[in-house]
Amino acid sequence: MSQAKTLPRWIDVGLLPLWNLAVALAVAGLVVLVIGQSPWQALTILLHGALGSARGIGYTLYYTTTFIFTGLAVAVAFHGGLFNIGGEGQATFGGLGLALLALLLGPHLPAVALLPLLVLAAALFGMVWAAIPGYLQAWRGSHIVITTIMFNFLAASLNVYLLVNWLRPADSMSVESQAFADSARMPSLHSLAAMLGWELPSSPLNLSLLLAVLACIFVHWFLWKSGAGYVLRAVGSAPRAAHYAGIKPRWQVLLAMGLSGALAGLVAVNEISGVQGKLTLDFVAGAGFTGIAVALMGRNHPIGIVLASLLFGVLYQGGVELSFELPGFSREMVVTAQGLIVLFAGAMATVSVPLFVKLVALFGAANKNKESLHG
Template identity: 75%
Template structure:
């Protein structure tokens, strides 16, 4: 049951309800922190200070946010087409594999002005290919996209490991990683760009991929809600039979949605490999594809909401690291527990409180109408 079906206004569904769910999650998390003998208010202060209280901490927070924006947008595009893409991990890995191959091959010979756009396109192409195959299998062969995307995650990880070990690992190296990219294949970091302008900024992993994430957020919004292809994709997601009756092609839209979803997931490689590590590694995605599911659900599949949800998870990731250092009793497992509670309340249980808010809204409406009638009678 949706908030709209409960006659809840959109502002309440998009703003008030998520804030309420987040408050509940923090309240329960505070109770868990209290049980282990820690001060919840002190833990919250350390978390926020570590994530937002310094330029370096903010840089790390926005670096995590960038990755979660990419994966959140990837999940949202598929969901708008009625598809649950759980393959963001594998699509990001294939994006990195293709992008890494292009970088190792061409970066010694091309300037950054050509190399960086080419790497973005390569990452998008790799992710799009790995997303389009499950889309094709569902549209034309009836294979469920949830099952195939999960399987493709394992296939992508195995393929990446095989290529690194047997083809890309430098001779004599025991590390399962490729050789370093040339400088032209490195996405400029924020502190480097600040230095070009004569400004000082603490070093952090934040790089130009953050701007790319913001541009893609605007692009996804425009495409879904301001373009005809985006309208057709949402129409197919709402009712494939009605869309087919209206002359649309559900199969092609399924393929398109999964391809675009995979391309967005592939952008994770740009942030992680081109922006930070400078080489292809074995496990650079590190669960970001699955986190993107929670980000998309919390953000109501809207780019603005996804950006805010991604920022929240960026704060949790960076602040959680600070918590584990500043409060030794607050272990990394406890950080994961707090993150899980937020996912539970603000994601999986997002609509549990919706009937209460709908009833309160209906009561307010009846009260206002009654007051208006009485005023009219006495007027």
């Protein structure tokens, strides 16, 4: 049994992530101090840029939406006993599927019919791209980490080839497809608010946020309320015991990777249909790898993933404002601070576990001594 499992659940999923975040912010603050800036001023600007205005909140929630998709993708695979680090490629391939369908049907279908098809296309293409490494591991013994890494490069190369040779308009020097028809654009929240007579500042936030919320509800239901989710988690926890119980682990690997890829593919709905309005070279922009840290911080649970995604949304949007507002604070310094938070609050999430285990044991022993004295 791991040390994390010996901790009370409220510490493991509540106090421990907050402690890790506090340590990460403290270390990032020291770095800011070393380069001659005020940590408090930097934190104030960051929070104000992300949460201090309606426009800033819109951008923060836009980033949050993308991170929810990639965080859920990592979490579903993790519960199946797999480490899917191919979210970049799966989101890219999902974008290809969405773009091809949007360019083909955009001029002919209204939005009410086309948008659901685009969501399905993004999910289906992402599912297929993830299912191939899943098949290679389940039936051929290939390591899922290696194959998903390689499929990231394959998807990026395929995207470049199609854009340069097939999808780029002949009269354009930009490596991007032609603009989608209006019916293929996911409605933005400020445009919907204007239709209702409300005024909101323009931002890239769109109805993909609702899709992300629905994805969270689905993942929670699937993993903890459905029989298929129970079987998947059983294989992830103890594959040999699950096989002994009559479960076929190979098909569960395929299911976990397929569902994980479908969730990663939905990134394209937010980025391409919701914001870009065309297929571009690097619309994923590292969100697949950020999803790994999001899932780790969120303890691979949808609620935790939403909170962790919101944190990274604040960091991304506030970091942009910070690089503009604080003299001498470059974009590279913002990335460094974000990387430290990923390192301490994500990758090193279990480093502080032994400390909390000792504290729990210490307080438990103290309470037993008090009870024995009073008894």
